[in-house]
Amino acid sequence: MADDVLRLLWDGAISVHIELETRKARTSTLCGDESGSPLAVWCSLPRRLPLAVAVEEALDTVGLKLDDVVAGAAVAVSEGGLTLPPDVPLGSLFDMLGARAGASADDGPACVHIGLRDCDRIGPSAAPAGLVPALAPGRARRRFVHRLKQSFTVLKDSASAVVEASSAAKDAAWGALAAGRRADMEAATCAPASLQVRSMSGAEVPIAVPLRVMVVSPDGDAAGATSATGSAGPQSDWYVMAQPRVMWDKAVETTVADAARAVTGSATEGLALLCDGVDVAALPLAEAWQRLSAPDGFVYVVAAVPAPP
Numbered sequence: 001m002a003d004d005v006l007r008l009l010w011d012g013a014i015s016v017h018i019e020l021e022t023r024k025a026r027t028s029t030l031c032g033d034e035s036g037s038p039l040a041v042w043c044s045l046p047r048r049l050p051l052a053v054a055v056e057e058a059l060d061t062v063g064l065k066l067d068d069v070v071a072g073a074a075v076a077v078s079e080g081g082l083t084l085p086p087d088v089p090l091g092s093l094f095d096m097l098g099a100r101a102g103a104s105a106d107d108g109p110a111c112v113h114i115g116l117r118d119c120d121r122i123g124p125s126a127a128p129a130g131l132v133p134a135l136a137p138g139r140a141r142r143r144f145v146h147r148l149k150q151s152f153t154v155l156k157d158s159a160s161a162v163v164e165a166s167s168a169a170k171d172a173a174w175g176a177l178a179a180g181r182r183a184d185m186e187a188a189t190c191a192p193a194s195l196q197v198r199s200m201s202g203a204e205v206p207i208a209v210p211l212r213v214m215v216v217s218p219d220g221d222a223a224g225a226t227s228a229t230g231s232a233g234p235q236s237d238w239y240v241m242a243q244p245r246v247m248w249d250k251a252v253e254t255t256v257a258d259a260a261r262a263v264t265g266s267a268t269e270g271l272a273l274l275c276d277g278v279d280v281a282a283l284p285l286a287e288a289w290q291r292l293s294a295p296d297g298f299v300y301v302v303a304a305v306p307a308p309p
Helices: 027-031 051-060 090-101 139-190 256-268 285-292
Strands: 004-010 015-022 039-044 075-077 111-116 196-200 203-208 211-215 272-275 299-304
Touching: 256 272, 256 285, 256 299, 285 299
Parallel strands: 211 299
Antiparallel strands: 004 015, 004 111, 015 039, 075 111, 196 203, 272 299
């Protein structure tokens, strides 16, 4: 009898603990260490499963074949060397040998010792116990790949759900933004806007200023421009050269000249930017709105040819 022992531990239901103890130097090959620890495999096997198949199932979970451990497929009970047929069901094995198993003080009444004959070699296809299941051959590999595919399927479904939720949230956000912009445009055509403020470090900071920029000639004529009242001609000094409402998010840093240049392009280059007769080109929009805004909420700036010195 070889000094390798296969032990089957029966829990009274369907689980069988199959443990292969190898006391030779090749223990480190099986177990991945040099301490002589046994190679232990836990399996769930039915009572009707034949003994030889159960042994193969146990070894398969660690990437081994029966022929890698045993020169032949024969198994024998270690007590007395009784040879068991390879097709004996596990349930019958424990029914027949339970009393003898109880004689083992170390293992308890649920342990049956089965010796493996001709355990003198480990075949070239033997694998260490710590082998990654994905690389193990046989049913263990197929089970692992199946579970891995299931995990990826669940992960993919979860990711798809997250993407769909994110897409729906993005669509809703864009829809709300578009609706808000439409509302802003409608409000700009029917009512003047007021200064929008927000608190930054405890201070009220203007973040948007409505601006209207007009360009007039020295004689008050503004041909081609439309007056604030919608008529053309010199009867009004206020001529709108841009949209009725232009909002500036950086009203603190943006000057009146910057805003006029952005609204009219080069139309105001070289012109004086006047509000109530005062040149406000270098004035920040926020300050211009606070000091010079008209009752309708707009800052009116006249771009005129500067007076000769």
